[in-house]
Amino acid sequence: MLKSNESEALQRENTTLKSRVKELEILVKHYEEQLLLAKKKRFGQSSEKSEYDQILLDIFNEPEATVKEPIEELTGTVVKEHVRRKRPFVEKFPENTPVNEIVVELPEEDRVCPDCGCAMHAIGREKAREEYVLIPAKIEIRRYVTRTYGCRNCEKTGSNDSLPLKKSTAPPAVIAGSNASPEAIAHIATQKYVMGVPLYRQEQEWARQGVLLSRQTMANCLIRCSADWLLPIWLELKRRMLEWDVLHADETTIQVLKEPGKTPQSKSCMWEYRTGGEPDEPIILFEYRPDKKAINPANFLSGWSGYLHTDGNESYHKLSDSVISVGCWAHARRRWDEAVKVKNPERREGSDEIKGKEYCDVLFKIEREIEGLPPDERFTERLKKSKPVMDEYFAWLPGVTARPKSRIGIAVGYSLSQQKYLRNVLHDGRLALSNNLAERTIKSFVICRKNFLFANTPNGAVASAVIFSLTETAKAEGLNPYDYLLYVFRTAPTLDMKNQEHVWSLLPSSFRKAITVQP
Numbered sequence: 001m002l003k004s005n006e007s008e009a010l011q012r013e014n015t016t017l018k019s020r021v022k023e024l025e026i027l028v029k030h031y032e033e034q035l036l037l038a039k040k041k042r043f044g045q046s047s048e049k050s051e052y053d054q055i056l057l058d059i060f061n062e063p064e065a066t067v068k069e070p071i072e073e074l075t076g077t078v079v080k081e082h083v084r085r086k087r088p089f090v091e092k093f094p095e096n097t098p099v100n101e102i103v104v105e106l107p108e109e110d111r112v113c114p115d116c117g118c119a120m121h122a123i124g125r126e127k128a129r130e131e132y133v134l135i136p137a138k139i140e141i142r143r144y145v146t147r148t149y150g151c152r153n154c155e156k157t158g159s160n161d162s163l164p165l166k167k168s169t170a171p172p173a174v175i176a177g178s179n180a181s182p183e184a185i186a187h188i189a190t191q192k193y194v195m196g197v198p199l200y201r202q203e204q205e206w207a208r209q210g211v212l213l214s215r216q217t218m219a220n221c222l223i224r225c226s227a228d229w230l231l232p233i234w235l236e237l238k239r240r241m242l243e244w245d246v247l248h249a250d251e252t253t254i255q256v257l258k259e260p261g262k263t264p265q266s267k268s269c270m271w272e273y274r275t276g277g278e279p280d281e282p283i284i285l286f287e288y289r290p291d292k293k294a295i296n297p298a299n300f301l302s303g304w305s306g307y308l309h310t311d312g313n314e315s316y317h318k319l320s321d322s323v324i325s326v327g328c329w330a331h332a333r334r335r336w337d338e339a340v341k342v343k344n345p346e347r348r349e350g351s352d353e354i355k356g357k358e359y360c361d362v363l364f365k366i367e368r369e370i371e372g373l374p375p376d377e378r379f380t381e382r383l384k385k386s387k388p389v390m391d392e393y394f395a396w397l398p399g400v401t402a403r404p405k406s407r408i409g410i411a412v413g414y415s416l417s418q419q420k421y422l423r424n425v426l427h428d429g430r431l432a433l434s435n436n437l438a439e440r441t442i443k444s445f446v447i448c449r450k451n452f453l454f455a456n457t458p459n460g461a462v463a464s465a466v467i468f469s470l471t472e473t474a475k476a477e478g479l480n481p482y483d484y485l486l487y488v489f490r491t492a493p494t495l496d497m498k499n500q501e502h503v504w505s506l507l508p509s510s511f512r513k514a515i516t517v518q519p
Contacts, residue, residue, distance in 0.1 A: 026403060093132065104128065139209055142181060144170040172493040174229075180221050182489035188218050189225075190482040193467050194444075194475075198452035219460060226463035229492035229506075234466045236503050237283050237473065238300075245306030246277030246430050248438035249297060249316060252446055255454035256461050259290055270465060271296055272442045274476075276309055277375075277430035281509040282476035284441055286465040288458070294318040307428060309435045312418055327421030330434035333360035335411035342407050352400050353408055356415075359393040367433045379429030387426055394419055441472055470508065477508045487511050 103125070111120045149166045174182045191197040199215035206213045241247070253267040262268075269292045274284040289296040294315035301308070305322035311331050319325070336357035343353045363386055370381045397416055402409035415422065425431045445468055455461040470488075471481040488506050495502040504510060 091132065100133075137187070137209075139211055146170055174489045174493055175221060175224050178221065178224075180217075182486055185221050185225055186482050186485040186489055189222055189467050189485055190471070192222075192452065193448060193464070193471050194481050196448040196451045201451075219456070222467065223459050223463040225489060226466045229488055229497065230466045230470055232497045232503050233488070233506050234285065234469055236500070236507065237469065238285055240281070241273065241275055241283045241285060242301070242304045244275045244277070244279055244283075246275070246279075246309075246428070247301075247304075247306060248274050248276045248309040248432075248435055250311065250435065250438040250442045251292060251313065251315075252442055252449075253292075254288070254449060254461060254464075256290070256456075256458055257454055258457045260458075262290065268461065269296070270442075270445060270461075271300065272438055272445070273300065274438055274441055276432060276437055277307075277428075281507075282473065284469060284472040284476055286445065286468045286472075288461040288465040290458070307424070307431055309432060309438065310421075311435055312414065312421075317421070324424055324427065325421045326424045326427075326431055326435075327418045328435035329360055329363055329422060329425070330436055330439070332411075332415050332418065332422060333357060333364075335407070335414045336360060339407035339411045352402075353411075355396075356393075356400070356408075356411055359389065359396070362389050363433060373429075375429030377429065379426075382426055382429070390423060390426075444468075444472060474508045474511075477512045479508060479512055483515075484508055484511055 106120075112118070113120055146168045149168075151164055154163050174180065174185060188199070188202060191202055192199060199218050202218065203213060203215045249272065251269050251271045254270045255264070255266075256262075256268045257264040259266070259268060268288065268290045271287045271289060272284070273287070275282055287296070287300055292313075292315065297315055298319055301319060301323060305320075307324050307326050308316060308319070309326045309328065310316040311328050316323075316325050336353060339353040340348060340351075340357055343351060348354055366382070366385045366389070370378045370385075373381065394415070397412050400408070400412050402412055404410075404413060425433055448468075455464060470485070474481045474484040492506060495505070497503060
């Protein structure tokens with residue numbers, strides 16, 4: 001009897017150990033995938049393109065074979081195969097670039113005819129070469145001097161007890177009591193928010209030119225100009241943005257050292273919104289908030305209704321019913337791309353990882369086909385071509401067996417959980433298949449953040465959000481951010497910023513139209 005009990009105990013222990021070994025094997029597999037993916041992200045190419053990106057491989061014909069209306073193939077003219085040669089890069093300069101012509105004369109002692117010994121004269125000229133010259137920034141002092149005017153006739157006749165005097169008035173300063181010029185502040189802002197040069201490096205560059213200008217002074221200038229001149233423009237852009245019914249949104253973290261009630265190590269959030277659906281005047285806005293709670297986009301979009309392109313962040317899915325969240329197929333594809341990267345290369349061909357990625361590739365291929373069509377035609381083509389592929393994809397997903405925490409399990413889980421939002425792209429021809437428009441825009445902020453690392457105070461973070469908004473909107477309008485900021489800093493102090501028409505004149509779109517009509 002004792003032996004029987006011992007045998008049963010050994011069997012239970014054996015079963016427990018086998019179960020534990022199985023759990024550890026799954027855990028080791030999970031860590032192997034994480035390690036491999038981390039190595040590829042650190043040392044591999046950042047592009048998601050690979051040799052598996054051919055859209056219609058022989059191993060993947062299911063959507064075309066199973067849908068009721070087969071997907072049409074791309075048609076075009078067949079040309080003879082040839083090797084495309086890369087065109088050499090040619091420098092290009094603006095048409096109004098000043099030209100400093102240097103005429104190279106022959107030394108006077110050499111202007112002697114070798115035959116008769118008489119003096120020779122110039123009879124022709126030809127261009128030897130051209131070279132571009134870059135003149136580094138230079139410092140100068142601009143001193144405004146006012147003049148007082150009197151009447152000489154009154155001075156002679158002495159007919160008046162007090163002689164009439166008139167005095168000229170200097171233009172208002174961009175910051176009262178400061179000797180910073182519009183050019184200097186526009187340069188500092190552009191260097192930091194467009195070129196990613198933090199203020200401490202700019203401080204060093206100013207010092208190399210003999211100017212002692214502290215980073216704190218520069219920061220104060222940016223904060224003051226942002227509050228006085230740029231914030232009213234930001235508010236007007238927000239008002240106009242919320243009149244448009246197709247938007248993109250994204251968010252990223254930012255560290256603020258002196259955020260009340262938070263430790264310096266904690267993370268705050270920079271939210272980004274931009275117009276989508278081919279607007280006439282693109283608008284890009286950043287908003288600083290101390291957290292990533294859903295109340296932040298809810299407050300920003302209060303009273304707004306329309307389509308909002310987002311990633312899988314649940315904060316966007318908790319908005320009012322008037323906001324239709326449109327999912328991002330690029331994010332869905334990225335999960336499959338990661339699953340392919342951690343898959344054993346010998347087992348990739350024909351795998352579920354490849355198949356899932358190819359479903360996404362077919363949808364993006366269709367988007368490239370219909371890219372230039374008007375919105376109503378794109379809507380019709382999506383229903384005809386993209387909808388059957390989506391139906392096939394979401395019907396296939398539940399049959400994929402995978403551990404939930406594996407890369408393929410994450411890819412399957414993401415698409416199934418986002419199915420409602422991913423399908424919403426079929427509602428309107430103006431919508432995009434991905435949220436890449438916002439992703440590319442917020443990348444500019446992320447690159448700059450890697451250089452300046454953090455904001456010191458919430459006021460600095462708010463100023464950064466406002467300045468980023470205007471520089472990015474200016475770039476989207478095809479403007480030089482420095483030229484636009486310089487225009488604002490020169491003009492705004494002469495205007496009433498509470499007058500809506502005056503604010504309209506300072507919008508990036510207004511500046512673009514103004515410089516376009518100039519002779």
